[in-house]
Amino acid sequence: METEKKLPVRADAAEIDVQLANIAATIEKMADPDIFVWLGRTEPPTKAETHRAATIVADRLCGAVANPIIRNAQEKRQLAAIKVWLEARRYRQLPGGEGTRFDAMPAGTFSFRMNVPGKLEGGVRSVNIPIDAVIMQMKPEGRELPVFFEAKSAGDFTNTNKRRKEEAMKMAQLRGTYGDKVRFNLFLCGYFDSGYLGYEASEGIDWVWEHRIDDLALFGI
Numbered sequence: 001m002e003t004e005k006k007l008p009v010r011a012d013a014a015e016i017d018v019q020l021a022n023i024a025a026t027i028e029k030m031a032d033p034d035i036f037v038w039l040g041r042t043e044p045p046t047k048a049e050t051h052r053a054a055t056i057v058a059d060r061l062c063g064a065v066a067n068p069i070i071r072n073a074q075e076k077r078q079l080a081a082i083k084v085w086l087e088a089r090r091y092r093q094l095p096g097g098e099g100t101r102f103d104a105m106p107a108g109t110f111s112f113r114m115n116v117p118g119k120l121e122g123g124v125r126s127v128n129i130p131i132d133a134v135i136m137q138m139k140p141e142g143r144e145l146p147v148f149f150e151a152k153s154a155g156d157f158t159n160t161n162k163r164r165k166e167e168a169m170k171m172a173q174l175r176g177t178y179g180d181k182v183r184f185n186l187f188l189c190g191y192f193d194s195g196y197l198g199y200e201a202s203e204g205i206d207w208v209w210e211h212r213i214d215d216l217a218l219f220g221i
Contacts, residue, residue, distance in 0.1 A: 035052075035053050035056050035057070036053050037049055037053075071153060074151075074153035074189060074190075075132065075151045075153065078151040078153065078187055078189060078210060079112050079132060079133060079151055081210060081213060082110075082133055082149070082151075082187065082213075082216075083110075083112075085213050085214075085216060086110050086135065086221070089138075089221075090108065090138075091108050091109065091110050091135070091138070091221075092108060092109050092110075093109070093110055093111065093112075094109050094110070094111045102114055102116050102131075102134050102145075102146060103144060103145060103146075105134070105136040105146055106136065107136055107137065107138055107139065108136065108137070108138045109135075109136050110133065110134060110135040110136065110146075111133075111134045112132060112133055112134075113130060113131075113132060114130075114131050114134045115128035115129065115130055115131075116128070116129045116130075116131050116134070116148070116174065117129070117177070118173040118174055118176070118177040118178075119173065119176060119177050120173065127173070129170055129173055129174060131148045131149075131150065131170075131184075132149060132150050132151045132187070133148070133149040133150075133151065133187065134146045134147075134148055134149075135147045135148075135149070135221055137220050137221055138221075139220075144181075145178060145181055145182060145183070147183045147185065147219050147220075147221060148174070148182070148183060148184045148185065149185050149186065149187045149208075150167055150170070150184070150185070150186050150187065151187045151189075152167075152186050152187065152188050152189070152190075152192070153188070153189040153190045154189075154190040154191045154192060155190060155191065164196050164199050164200065167184075167186060167200060167203070167205055168199070168200065168203040168205070170184065171184045171203050171204060171205055172203070175204075183206075183219070184204075184205060185205060185206045185207055185208065185219065186200065186205060186206070186207035186208070187207070187208050187210060188207050188208070188209050188210065189209070189210040189211075192207075206219075
């Protein structure tokens with residue numbers, strides 16, 4: 001015997017109006033009055049005002065969706081540039097499934113997107129710290145740790161100021177686990193101003209510009 005299917009109960013018009021009013025009130029509290037300029041006044045918005053507000057909202061939404069996609073594509077391109085540069089100098093990329101730990105990499109090898117074990121502040125909880133590029137020098141000179149690089153790109157200065165603490169946090173976790181011998185650096189492309197660079201430098205983080213990729217040699221690579 002088939003189970004009787006029940007149709008969803010329709011809310012009456014009055015209840016729908018109440019729910020819509022609640023949603024509108026919530027949006028109004030969170031809305032930016034510089035965009036929705038008609039908020040708080042009795043006159044309804046003009047056609048030009050609603051069009052302007054809709055354009056700004058659509059632009060921000062597109063940016064929120066597109067920016068991560070663009071950054072990921074830029075990162076892939078940056079890592080590809082590092083790969084070409086290293087292989088031209090007889091470095092060998094370690095296959096992802098090889099399972100070599102970062103601190104057991106043979107001389108003259110590199111790997112991308114490697115997890116480095118670390119500890120959070122206080123040293124109680126262990127975490128995996130993702131590193132974009134891990135490079136073991138041809139002649140490590142007694143150094144037991146490879147050189148770490150984080151690939152970063154930015155299309156404007158504002159975004160970098162929001163993200164600059166990410167690298168400092170990684171550096172603090174790495175240094176707290178492995179000491180001052182950690183060499184964590186940035187591979188930069190795009191808009192990074194003196195404020196961003198000064199902040200990173202104060203944390204002991206150095207950098208290489210993609211358009212000056214040969215500066216990687218200054219790290220003994």
